[in-house]
Amino acid sequence: MICIGIESTAHTFGAGIVDSECNILANEKKSYITEGGGIHPREAADLHYSNARQVIEDALKKANLSMKEIDIVGFSQGPGLGPCLQVGAVAARALALQNKKPLIGVNHCVAHVEIAKKITNAKEAIYVYASGANTQIIGYEAGRYRVYGETLDIGIGNLLDSFGRSLGIGFPAGPKIDEMYFQAKNYIELPYSVKGMDLVFSGLQTAAERKIATADRIDLAYSLMHNAFAELAEVSERALAHTERKELVLTGGVAASKALRKILEEMCNGRGAKLLVPPFGVCTDNGAMIAWLGIVENKAGIKQEIWETRILPRQRTDDVEITWA
Numbered sequence: 001m002i003c004i005g006i007e008s009t010a011h012t013f014g015a016g017i018v019d020s021e022c023n024i025l026a027n028e029k030k031s032y033i034t035e036g037g038g039i040h041p042r043e044a045a046d047l048h049y050s051n052a053r054q055v056i057e058d059a060l061k062k063a064n065l066s067m068k069e070i071d072i073v074g075f076s077q078g079p080g081l082g083p084c085l086q087v088g089a090v091a092a093r094a095l096a097l098q099n100k101k102p103l104i105g106v107n108h109c110v111a112h113v114e115i116a117k118k119i120t121n122a123k124e125a126i127y128v129y130a131s132g133a134n135t136q137i138i139g140y141e142a143g144r145y146r147v148y149g150e151t152l153d154i155g156i157g158n159l160l161d162s163f164g165r166s167l168g169i170g171f172p173a174g175p176k177i178d179e180m181y182f183q184a185k186n187y188i189e190l191p192y193s194v195k196g197m198d199l200v201f202s203g204l205q206t207a208a209e210r211k212i213a214t215a216d217r218i219d220l221a222y223s224l225m226h227n228a229f230a231e232l233a234e235v236s237e238r239a240l241a242h243t244e245r246k247e248l249v250l251t252g253g254v255a256a257s258k259a260l261r262k263i264l265e266e267m268c269n270g271r272g273a274k275l276l277v278p279p280f281g282v283c284t285d286n287g288a289m290i291a292w293l294g295i296v297e298n299k300a301g302i303k304q305e306i307w308e309t310r311i312l313p314r315q316r317t318d319d320v321e322i323t324w325a
Contacts, residue, residue, distance in 0.1 A: 004074070005075065006287055007108070009081065010080055014029035015287040016289070017287075017288075052087060067099040072102050077309065077311060082313045093309060106297060113145060120276035126248050127251060135156045136150040137239045145322060157254045159224075178256075184219045187222070
C-alpha cells in the first residue's frame with residue numbers, strides 16, 4: 001500500500017509518499033519564509049497555491065511513481081491556518097477524485113506523534129510535541145492521545161520567532177536564536193511560568209523584549225530559551241513520573257534545537273529515561289507524516305466521504321479517537 005500525503009497547515013506545502021512499511025519514498029516541500037515579520041496566512045496560502053502542482057509532481061518523480069500506482073491520498077485536515085489548510089484540502093480532493101483514489105483527512109498533531117513513534121520504535125513513551133503553534137506533552141491512554149500539559153498562550157516556536165522579529169531576524173528565527181544559546185556568557189533574569197502541567201510563554205517574551213535596548217542580545221536570547229526549555233523539561237519530567245514511562249520522544253519543528261535536545265537529554269539521564277528524536281526531516285511539517293498516518297488509519301478501517309473532508313482548523317490532538325493502537 002502506498003499513500004501520498006499533502007501537508008499545508010502553516011508555512012509549508014509538502015507532498016510525501018510512504019509505503020506500508022513506513023519507507024519514505026519522497027518527501028518534497030516548499031516553505032514560506034520572510035526577511036522580516038512572521039507568517040501572513042493569506043500570503044502563505046498564495047505561495048502554497050502557486051507551488052502545489054510542482055511539489056506534488058516532484059514527489060511523484062522522486063518516488064518514480066505515477067498516480068495510478070498510489071493507493072490512498074491523505075491530507076492535513078487540521079489544526080492549522082484556515083487559508084493554508086484549504087489549499088491542501090483542495091489539492092488532495094482533486095488528486096483523489098481525478099484518479100479515483102480513497103481520500104482521508106488526518107490530524108496534523110497525531111501525524112507528528114505516529115511517525116515519530118514508528119521511526120524511533122518507541123513502545124510506551126511520552127511525546128513532547130514542540131512546534132510553532134503547538135506545545136504539548138502527550139501520552140497514549142484509553143483510546144486517545146491525552147494532552148498531559150500544554151501551552152496556555154503561544155507555542156514555543158512562535159515564542160522564538162516572535163522574539164526573533166523583535167531582534168530584526170526574519171522568519172523562521174528559531175535556528176538563528178538557537179546558535180546564540182551556545183554563544184552566551186551570562187544569564188539574565190526573566191519570568192518562569194509553569195501552571196501545574198501547563199506552560200505560559202507570553203510574559204517571558206514581553207519581559208525579554210523590554211530588555212533588548214539595555215541587555216546583551218546574545219545573553220538575552222540564551223536566557224529566554226533557557227527558561228522556555230526548562231519549563232518544557234519540568235512538565236515533561238512530571239509526565240514521565242506520573243506515567244512511570246522510560247521513553248521521551250521529541251518531535252515538531254523545535255526538535256531541531258540543539259539547546260532543547262541538550263536540556264531534555266540531561267533531564268532524561270537524571271531519571272534513567274531515554275530521549276528519542278526522529279530525523280529532522282520528519283520532525284518539521286512534512287507530507288511523509290501525513291501519508292504514514294493515512295496508511296495507519298486506512299488499515300484501521302477508517303474511511304471518509306468527500307463531505308467529511310472539510311478542514312478543521314481548531315481540531316485538537318485529543319479529539320481523535322485512536323482505534324489502531
